[in-house]
Amino acid sequence: MSALYRALKYAAILLWSAFVIAPFLWALTTSFKTANGITSGPTYIPWLQYEPSFEGWRLLFSSGGGGIAIAGPYLSSLVVTISASLISLALGTLAAYGLSRFTYRAGFVRNADITFFFISQRIMPPVVLAIPFFLMLQFLGLLDTEVGLIIVYIALLMPIAVWVMVDFFNTVPRELDESAMLDGCSPFETFWRVILPNSRPGLVVAGLFCLIFGWNDFFFAFTLTFTQTQLLPVAIVALNSSVTPWWSLSAAALVSVAPLVAVAFVLESYLSRGNLAGAVR
């Protein structure tokens, strides 16, 4: 491998890294600015170029006066995302195992059609569903509640779980099932005692994907909750009104993004062990 090729390779890697990091660094430095620090034009280095202030970070934890009391929305986001992800993962994994191992027929419907039905739910844009979901939750008395959002998110996340897990189960050798069946296990016992314990990589990846897409939803949280329940993205975007407080906005963005960065580490560790291959095919 020539030296030139190596130099180009690392240059490309570093260039992309800079592009990835840039908005985070910009948000970090902005979060320590005041109104003066922002209107004087783009500056980057605290003390040298502007006088740093902790106002943006202080506003995160205070209510009133531009504060956003971030703890409440943070907790709501966690509760909704984790509950919906776990339920979607459980239902999606069951369905995926069935679709991977058995043949279903109902009229002209075959396995592939059922799988397509699950995954096709992702085609619907949130804006199409917002009004009917609004009326549905209103009818159920679940508007502006965490339970209401969890129900909606299950429809959003289950297709992801089915998609990842069907592909994963297709890579798990069928001999495992067959030997369990020969030992007298029922289909469910086979799944529960033999397949599930061997499915950690698939479950982790599917679960993380559910967490990512659940945590990052904005539109449903925006249209289906108002005052009683507020999720993190809505609380933060609400700051983006008439006069945008760049400082608290940046601080809030960094805080909201932080927990999912941990997800990147977990995903990568599965990638490096070669466990992810079956789970994303």
Next chain:
Amino acid sequence: MSVDRGKLVFVLPGLIVLVAIILFPLLFTIRVSFSGWDVAQPGLDWIGLANYLRLAEDTRFWESFARLAVMAIGSVALEYLLGFGLALLVWRDVRAGRFFRVLFLIPMMTTPVIMAVIWRTVFHESLGPANDLLRLLGIASLPWLSDAALAMTSVIIVEVWQWTPFMFLMLLAGLLSLPREPFLAAAIDGAGPIRTFLRVTFPMIAPISIGAIVIRLIEASKIMDTVYVITSGGPGTATETSSYYIFIRGLRDFQIGYAASLSFTYLVIMAISLTIIAKVLARAMIVKDNAV
């Protein structure tokens, strides 16, 4: 037989829950699309095909499809090329490879609408760092968000930043799962890196590529909140996508009936075009088995 009944235990719970959640919204949308439900007349009357006749002549709706096609296909194509390139770069023997892999994954973990708020400050014409960087390079400032073509470019840049990691993840996982034998065979035949890529790597990675591209196209065509925050569809209607136009008619103008007819038309068109795209991609990318 017990196996036959036993197998329903797996699929039915998920299917029932999903249908229960999704059935009402879907049927409701279809029914409302034949009504004149709006601010003046909220309720389910029957106006036949009036909404559909109106949308057939609604050029703003059809133009939003053209813009969506540019935005979605443009950003997904870039994401695929960049994601594949990055995956190849950190696939083998790279110093601190694991560090870069984690770093490359991070944008996909962040909330699009929150990052969009940050990006909007980045693209701010006088106070943002994007123009500052251009000044540093001796280039004139650009009206990132107030020029039609540039606003589209800005949205695509943000999309590419956010979602290239998804392609990177899919393709790197695929690359790491490839068997070694075909590469050894190619090496023995004296194939260079380009030939090896074209004859071995690319054909073996094609099925994963197609899956990843189709999934990204599905997700990208729903783009709405990023546009809402960065450009609000502007300047004019330069970045107004289909979802965003449905949002304007339905949730802003409150023409529920008309928005429902737009929604249903959108779903039919997307289902058909995504199916065609998936078929075309499969034909174009999966070449006859001529690997070394």
